[in-house]
Amino acid sequence: MKIVETKKAAREIIRKWKRRGLRIGLVPTMGYFHEGHLSLMDKCHELADKVAVSLFVNPAQFAPNEDLSSYPRDRERDLALADRHNVDLVFIPGDKEMYAPGHKTWVTVEGLTSEMCGRSRPTHFCGVATVVTKLFNIITPDVAVFGEKDFQQLQVIRRMTHDLDMPVEIVGHPIVREPDGLAMSSRNSYLSKEERRSALCLSQALDLAEHLVKQQGIRNCSDLRQALAEKIEAFPFAGIDYIFTGDPETLESQDTINNKLLVALAVFVGATRLIDNRVITLEADTK
Ligand code: PAF
Numbered sequence: 346m347k348i349v350e351t352k353k354a355a356r357e358i359i360r361k362w363k364r365r366g367l368r369i370g371l372v373p374t375m376g377y378f379h380e381g382h383l384s385l386m387d388k389c390h391e392l393a394d395k396v397a398v399s400l401f402v403n404p405a406q407f408a409p410n411e412d413l414s415s416y417p418r419d420r421e422r423d424l425a426l427a428d429r430h431n432v433d434l435v436f437i438p439g440d441k442e443m444y445a446p447g448h449k450t451w452v453t454v455e456g457l458t459s460e461m462c463g464r465s466r467p468t469h470f471c472g473v474a475t476v477v478t479k480l481f482n483i484i485t486p487d488v489a490v491f492g493e494k495d496f497q498q499l500q501v502i503r504r505m506t507h508d509l510d511m512p513v514e515i516v517g518h519p520i521v522r523e524p525d526g527l528a529m530s531s532r533n534s535y536l537s538k539e540e541r542r543s544a545l546c547l548s549q550a551l552d553l554a555e556h557l558v559k560q561q562g563i564r565n566c567s568d569l570r571q572a573l574a575e576k577i578e579a580f581p582f583a584g585i586d587y588i589f590t591g592d593p594e595t596l597e598s599q600d601t602i603n604n605k606l607l608v609a610l611a612v613f614v615g616a617t618r619l620i621d622n623r624v625i626t627l628e629a630d631t632k
Contacts, residue, residue, distance in 0.1 A: 383430050408466060462611060492520065492521075528548065554625065573588050590608055
């Protein structure tokens with residue numbers, strides 16, 4: 346496995362692979378790997394001849410009051426895990442390598458970023474879209490794999506690559522969960538033992554949503570959100586940031602449930618903000 350810290354070194358390796366006609370896959374990450382990240386690397390191997398992983402805690406996607414300085418990092422463990430998953434190249438740049446002094450260019454995706462995490466974290470997706478654009482320009486992947494836990498991020502990146510004619514295929518990969526249902530996240534490491542128990546409010550609320558829609562026939566989104574709020578608020582330490590119900594493609598909120606519904610949640614468990622989501626698909630009407 347090759348480990349490089351500069352754009353120049355990454356580009357040299359990629360150029361050699363491209364000359365051999367190899368298909369390049371990229372898994373962009375902020376490190377502190379868990380099974381979710383590793384499943385993205387494995388998926389990427391199915392889609393490409395060479396797998397590159399970027400490991401960069403992107404300051405541009407954190408607001409000043411957020412957890413940039415405490416974001417968990419473990420470079421040696423991450424490199425060992427990447428190696429075990431047969432990653433071919435790890436690009437691990439420093440802040441100055443990615444954002445040289447005088448950086449003034451930002452990528453904004455409109456519309457899709459106005460609700461959900463975009464409302465709570467207004468500068469977040471501009472930081473994500475900018476760094477992902479830069480990573481695509483450096484690694485020039487044929488395919489890039491992103492986790493569906495960050496559902497809005499995935500749709501924003503799909504929109505961006507389509508709108509800006511970026512020649513890269515975007516593949517989403519399902520959420521990986523702990524045995525009790527908690528979606529894997531690097532931020533789970535912030536949780537105390539008691540908070541970890543309460544963190545189940547997210548996956549349990551999504552189970553309830555699926556039950557209410559599929560078994561109880563609930564079709565009114567406001568009633569659904571009310572039921573989920575009551576479920577979440579029954580857990581100690583849980584504070585709702587948002588409960589979103591809407592269209593999984595456009596990310597527009599919906600009043601009534603049609604055949605596909607995205608339920609997305611952001612909940613503070615203590616001081617830790619966690620997200621989770623589920624797309625609920627109703628059987629096609631055969632009448
Ligand atoms: O999902 C993440 O870890 C980050 O938002 C990403 C896509 C690596 C950009 O920094």
